[in-house]
Amino acid sequence: MNDISELTITALRFGFLLLLWILIFSIVSTMRRDFMIGRKAVTGTPTAREMRKHPELAPAPQPVKQHARQLVVVEGPLKGTTLALSASPILLGRAQEATLVLEDDYASGRHARLFPQGSRWFIEDLGSTNGTYLADQQLTRALPVELGVPVRIGKTVIELRP
Amino acid sequence: MIQSEAVPKPRRNVELLLLVLALAVGIGASAMVGLNSAAAFDSDFWFQSSLLAVAAFAFHIVLRLRAKYADPVILPIVVALNGLGLALIHRMDGPADDTGNNQLRWTLIAMAVSIAVIWFLKDHRILRRFTFISLAASALLLILPLVPGISAGEILGASVWIRIGPMTFQPGEIAKITLAIFFAGYLSSNRDLILLAGRKIGPIQFPRFKDLGPMITAWLVSIGVLVFQRDLGSSVLFFGLFIVMIYVATSRISWVVIGLGLILGGGFIASQIFSHVAFRIDSWINAFTPEVFGRSPGGSGQIVQGLFGMADGGLVGTGLGQGRPDLVPFANSDMIIALIGEELGLIGLFAVVMLYLLLFTHGFRAALGTRDAFGKLLACGLSFAIALQCFVVIGGVTRLIPLTGLTTPFLAAGGSSLLANWIIVGLLLMISHTARGPVDTTPLAPAAPATAASTATTEAVKRQ
Numbered sequence: 001m002n003d004i005s006e007l008t009i010t011a012l013r014f015g016f017l018l019l020l021w022i023l024i025f026s027i028v029s030t031m032r033r034d035f036m037i038g039r040k041a042v043t044g045t046p047t048a049r050e051m052r053k054h055p056e057l058a059p060a061p062q063p064v065k066q067h068a069r070q071l072v073v074v075e076g077p078l079k080g081t082t083l084a085l086s087a088s089p090i091l092l093g094r095a096q097e098a099t100l101v102l103e104d105d106y107a108s109g110r111h112a113r114l115f116p117q118g119s120r121w122f123i124e125d126l127g128s129t130n131g132t133y134l135a136d137q138q139l140t141r142a143l144p145v146e147l148g149v150p151v152r153i154g155k156t157v158i159e160l161r162p
Numbered sequence: 163m164i165q166s167e168a169v170p171k172p173r174r175n176v177e178l179l180l181l182v183l184a185l186a187v188g189i190g191a192s193a194m195v196g197l198n199s200a201a202a203f204d205s206d207f208w209f210q211s212s213l214l215a216v217a218a219f220a221f222h223i224v225l226r227l228r229a230k231y232a233d234p235v236i237l238p239i240v241v242a243l244n245g246l247g248l249a250l251i252h253r254m255d256g257p258a259d260d261t262g263n264n265q266l267r268w269t270l271i272a273m274a275v276s277i278a279v280i281w282f283l284k285d286h287r288i289l290r291r292f293t294f295i296s297l298a299a300s301a302l303l304l305i306l307p308l309v310p311g312i313s314a315g316e317i318l319g320a321s322v323w324i325r326i327g328p329m330t331f332q333p334g335e336i337a338k339i340t341l342a343i344f345f346a347g348y349l350s351s352n353r354d355l356i357l358l359a360g361r362k363i364g365p366i367q368f369p370r371f372k373d374l375g376p377m378i379t380a381w382l383v384s385i386g387v388l389v390f391q392r393d394l395g396s397s398v399l400f401f402g403l404f405i406v407m408i409y410v411a412t413s414r415i416s417w418v419v420i421g422l423g424l425i426l427g428g429g430f431i432a433s434q435i436f437s438h439v440a441f442r443i444d445s446w447i448n449a450f451t452p453e454v455f456g457r458s459p460g461g462s463g464q465i466v467q468g469l470f471g472m473a474d475g476g477l478v479g480t481g482l483g484q485g486r487p488d489l490v491p492f493a494n495s496d497m498i499i500a501l502i503g504e505e506l507g508l509i510g511l512f513a514v515v516m517l518y519l520l521l522f523t524h525g526f527r528a529a530l531g532t533r534d535a536f537g538k539l540l541a542c543g544l545s546f547a548i549a550l551q552c553f554v555v556i557g558g559v560t561r562l563i564p565l566t567g568l569t570t571p572f573l574a575a576g577g578s579s580l581l582a583n584w585i586i587v588g589l590l591l592m593i594s595h596t597a598r599g600p601v602d603t604t605p606l607a608p609a610a611p612a613t614a615a616s617t618a619t620t621e622a623v624k625r626q
Contacts, residue, residue, distance in 0.1 A: 009197070009481065010481075012194060012197065012481075013194075013478070013479070013481040013482070014478065016187075016190055016191065016194055016482065016506075016510075017478065017479075017506060017507070017509050017510055017513070019183075019186060019187055019190060020187055020506075020509075020510060020513040020514075021509075021513055022183065023180070023183045023184060023186075023187055023238070023242055023513075023517075024513055024516050024517065024520070026179075026180060026183060027180060027235050027238065027239065027520055028520070030173075030176050030180065030234065030235065031235060031524075124354075124358070126358055127355065127358055140354075141354055142354070
């Protein structure tokens with residue numbers, strides 16, 4: 001300690017604090033990309049050059065998508081009923097407050113819910129007794145419903161149509 | 163939701179650069195400490211510094227091999243914190259003390275275990291299979307210190323240690339990982355049931371008891387054992403973990419409200435029943451009263467000396483090795499934040515807090531980016547555990563909340579905490595690898611629909 005001057009020690013002291021913050025600023029600046037969350041272009045849509053180098057990165061041409069416009073009951077006591085779809089979710093069940101009141105002994109009061117998310121409709125079972133089946137698969141979680149795929153609730157089968 | 167559509171970049175070279183900087187911080191700190199004491203740059207210093215550096219680079223190489231896309235920031239932050247902690251613990255060692263070397267040993271063991279986790283586990287989704295085994299393991303780990311044969315008895319007012327040969331170990335530290343795995347596994351498969359089934363009372367929808375039963379059991383076990391072991395800090399940690407994971411899984415703010423209410427209520431009851439809790443609260447509120455300051459046990463001397471130390475440090479600190487942290491009891495473990503505040507000043511203390519903040523945000527980024535619900539919940543839970551530990555310790559030392567016996571992650575002396583936190587880092591790195599890497603289509607666990615979050619309840623439906 002004797003052979004090192006007071007000045008050197010002070011310089012080292014401040015130098016160390018500076019080093020700590022240099023570390024922090026370099027961490028933050030390496031992650032600058034990640035802080036721009038909203039802008040897709042920045043978080044990384046591949047550039048034209050990257051697309052040329054890796055052809056698999058080019059966005060696949062989007063197939064023309066048809067949106068579901070109506071719900072049709074294709075089987076069961078309510079066969080033939082149609083319901084126009086709007087932006088709001090639909091409750092299916094025997095309860096009187098349901099959007100589509102199913103006159104079906106095998107349906108629960110609040111059986112399932114059909115809700116829009118983005119451009120797709122999802123179906124979700126609300127803990128019904130007999131379950132909801134999407135294309136013969138029992139629902140365990142919310143799943144997207146494609147056009148023309150049958151959804152079975154008790155004896156009722158519904159489909160989404162364009 | 164941030165699905166990275168970018169070309170996945172490993173960014174391992176960035177990590178290497180940051181790692182060199184981080185090692186400069188750690189080794190620089192220990193050089194500064196040596197500079198101010200008699201033994202500057204002796205063979206010990208070189209030996210220990212090179213051990214730390216070799217371990218850090220080995221970790222880096224393992225990441226290159228096994229988790230190429232892992233977040234490049236997490237490892238450097240942790241190495242910097244750990245290196246700084248090693249230097250500070252060395253600085254506090256008396257001539258006969260071996261705490262510093264012991265901490266270095268534990269650092270190497272912990273890094274080795276963390277490397278082993280990354281090497282052999284490969285995919286965090288495998289852990290989901292061990293949901294209920296984790297619950298059993300947590301219960302076992304929490305009960306171990308009460309078993310007569312291996313219990314290390316009551317040390318410093320809490321019986322949370324076990325004895326393995328010459329070493330003591332705190333199994334509760336590992337239990338926080340296994341509990342997080344259990345919560346993540348259970349909630350990711352039962353989230354919809356908890357969310358949608360159940361009856362509504364007032365504005366709150368209560369889940370059915372059978373859906374929540376295992377969660378409540380897990381919580382009761384951890385809290386019950388911890389009340390027995392008189393470890394206040396860990397019970398706050400487990401409780402916080404429980405609330406946060408259930409909140410993240412269901413996105414219902416009512417859980418947070420209920421949780422805070424229960425913590426306040428539980429704290430009040432505990433302060434009425436347990437004398438050590440009452441002492442803690444009294445020495446928090448009336449810290450500067452002379453009779454509280456000098457009281458033993460349960461005085462506020464430790465906190466107040468720490469505050470004096472930080473006041474002495476001021477903005478830029480006294481310089482490493484030049485303060486008087488020997489006046490503060492447990493300056494190398496519980497009060498290490500006060501030691502940093504004294505010797506590195508407010509600027510240095512904020513740098514450390516900033517490092518923790520960055521670590522925490524990167525843990526959460528891994529949670530946001532990964533595609534499976536289990537990984538999301540696990541990453542959230544683990545990074546929150548680190549954040550809550552920091553809050554409880556730093557808040558306690560700065561007298562924002564009562565001081566409880568939690569360890570400062572990576573900094574404080576204590577092998578079990580170091581081991582547990584390095585394992586957490588290993589898991590976070592692995593989750594961030596799947597989050598940032600190219601989409602992995604192996605059908606290991608069915609990914610739950612994260613965006614199809616059914617947060618809206620059914621009462622919004624009106625007859626059209």
